[in-house]
Amino acid sequence: MKSNKLKFYTLNGVLLLALVVGFSSCKNKKKMSDISDPNTVGQQIEEELEETEEEIPEERVAVKEPTKSERLENYFQAIAQASSTASANSSISEALTMFSNPNAPVLIVIYRGSGNPDYDEPTTIKKYLEYLKDTKNNKAVVEEMVLDDYGKIKELVLKK
Amino acid sequence: MxxxxxxxxxxxxxxxxxxxxxxxxxxxxxDPRRKQAIDSLALEKVKDLSKYISIIGDKKTQFSEAQRVMDRAEELFADDSEMGVSSLSREEITYYKVREYFERLMALNYDKVTIKWYDIHYISDLEKQPDGTYVGVITIYQRFEGTSDDGLSYKDTTKKDITIYVKKKETQIAGRTIEFWDVLLGDVRVTETSA
CATH class of the missing domain: 1.20.5 (Single alpha-helices involved in coiled-coils or other helix-helix interfaces)
Known part of the structure; x- marks a missing residue:
């Protein structure tokens, strides 16, 4: 009687084990078939690559950073062409952040012959920007910039 | 020998x-090209003055802005320079110191004022004087229009001669000596007034 009971438990255990092994084997087989199908894998890779390409086109476009002198000349233009005093003042404030201080000297070359250049009366950057606002006379271009240790303009030479 | x-x-x-x-x-x-650059520089100062006068006279200009522009305009003139003012209603021409002229201009009793300078040109080229100063005369035409909401209106055109003084000066910039051309405007004389 005792040996029959033991046989019964052993059989049950073996059946249960066989069921577990069989089930897990089926699940792994499904997973393996999902991954190992070469067509599906290739398609997945292609889809992922396409998604990646769609996400980064803006990063790949080469955008030329304006130089310091170009940025400054853009401000000159914005101030001279401002539609209102408020707009011009706003551009003046922004342009002044490029300078070490509002009294940074500005030299304006009116003629460059064989000797020393001929200058207009030296002014300051604040006065020059206000001059652009008042007269709209934006003929001068940046010829030289002297920068301080922080990369701010401490002296500016313009050429008419 | x-x-x-x-x-x-x-x-x-x-x-x-x-x-x-x-x-x-x-x-x-x-050098003729240098002389041309100096001529242009002086002419440009007169054009700058015309812009400043328009801003000062414009009733839409804020008081603080007008004061700042007056300072800039005054800097263009030699000390004690005078500005002539004429009228169609009287024969004589009144002369004011430039600062007083600007303040009177700003306070004119009109609701709208427009001032335009045109045909700005040399009538006497810059000539070197014995002291090294170049002196010349530039002529301008000024169109003045003042109107009030109550219908008051005045318009005239005046021809004005401006004496120009140009001299080479020196200044120190960051420890360097810089030579520059100092342009100063002198008296502005009224030579003609018409409607």
Whole structure:
């Protein structure tokens, strides 16, 4: 009687084990078939690559950073062409952040012959920007910039 | 032999004198392109003044802005320069110091004022004076229009002559000596007034 009971438990255990092994084997087989199908894998890779390409086109476009002198000349233009005093003042404030201080000297070359250049009366950057606002006379271009240790303009030479 | 040596000596003396005279003369004459740049610079200062006068006269200009522009405009003039003011209703021309002229202009009793300068040109080229200053005269035409909401209106055109002084000066910038052309405007004289 005792040996029959033991046989019964052993059989049950073996059946249960066989069921577990069989089930897990089926699940792994499904997973393996999902991954190992070469067509599906290739398609997945292609889809992922396409998604990646769609996400980064803006990063790949080469955008030329304006130089310091170009940025400054853009401000000159914005101030001279401002539609209102408020707009011009706003551009003046922004342009002044490029300078070490509002009294940074500005030299304006009116003629460059064989000797020393001929200058207009030296002014300051604040006065020059206000001059652009008042007269709209934006003929001068940046010829030289002297920068301080922080990369701010401490002296500016313009050429008419 | 002695005569020949003496002749050579005289020849050398004359040659050196001629070179010296030409050198001084060359230093005195300004390169024509440089002179043109100086002419343009002076003309530009007059055009700047015309813009400043329009801003000061414009009733839409804020008081603080007008004061700042007056300071800039005043800096264009030599000390004690005067501005002539005429009217169609009277014969005489009144002269005011430039600052007083600007303040009177700003306070004109109209609701709208427009002032335009045009046909700005030299009538007397810049000529070098014995003290090194270049002096010339620029003529401008000014169209003035003042109107009030109650119907009051005044319009005239005046021809004005402006004396220009240009002199080379020096200043120190960051420890360097910079030579520059200092342009100053002198008296502004009314020569014609018409409707």
């Amino acid at each position: 002695k005569i020949k040596m003496k002749l050579n000596k005289y020849f050398l003396l004359v040659a050196f004198s001629l070179v010296a005279v030409f050198t001084v003369s060359a230093q005195d004459d300004v």
